[in-house]
Ligand SMILES: [Zn+2]
């Protein structure tokens with residue numbers, strides 16, 4: 691990935707925010723976040739170099755260079771304080787006031803065990819950690835030799851975190867599905883049919899739902915474990931940027947929630 695990928699995400703967020711009123715506010719905020727993430731990514735790239743190295747499978751998170759991230763932290767939190775929704779902005783300002791010792795603790799704890807937080811306050815602090823660590827994780831993944839996969843794993847083969855979404859790409863007469871890691875954005879092949887939550891492969895237990903407003907995104911839900919993910923179908927919209935289109939497809943989350951499914955992994959904005 692190059693920093694151009696961030697530009698692509700920002701442009702797509704701006705495009706979709708003008709098109710979908712139901713997601714306009716969150717996409718506008720995301721565009722600010724992605725632009726700050728691009729800056730972090732560029733800094734990491736400058737400090738660590740553009741070389742691909744071999745890293746043991748699943749161990750990406752054993753590495754964490756805070757000397758690159760900490761100097762970015764104040765500016766990053768300032769951006770969230772300025773553009774974030776009210777409670778999150780407040781949490782970012784509070785965190786900014788706590789200084790580097792608190793930041794080290796937050797970043798190392800979250801990196802060791804990424805999670806979404808149990809209370810609203812916890813979730814807001816974890817959002818800040820995830821948002822600044824994502825470009826670092828993407829840098830590491832992009833600069834690691836791709837792992838050789840003998841099975842189709844349900845968690846990221848590089849960093850061990852759950853997938854955020856699926857992507858369908860045209861291939862031959864049909865489409866091929868991959869999963870995208872919710873932290874380092876690594877993409878790996880996963881069968882066309884099959885629940886990424888529990889591995890269920892029987893079509894009768896797998897439901898697909900598409901909403902009129904966002905036709906390029908679908909919900910794939912599992913009757914067995916009740917988990918769902920959203921999959922972005924690039925054969926329906928070649929301009930889609932999976933991570934951003936997933937975020938924009940809010941009506942699908944509402945549908946899934948109504949049906950009692952739970953999302954396998956929340957996106958950066960907590961949906
Ligand atoms: Zn990953």
Ligand SMILES: [Zn+2]
Nearest residue numbers: 885888912915
């Ligand atoms: Zn399942």
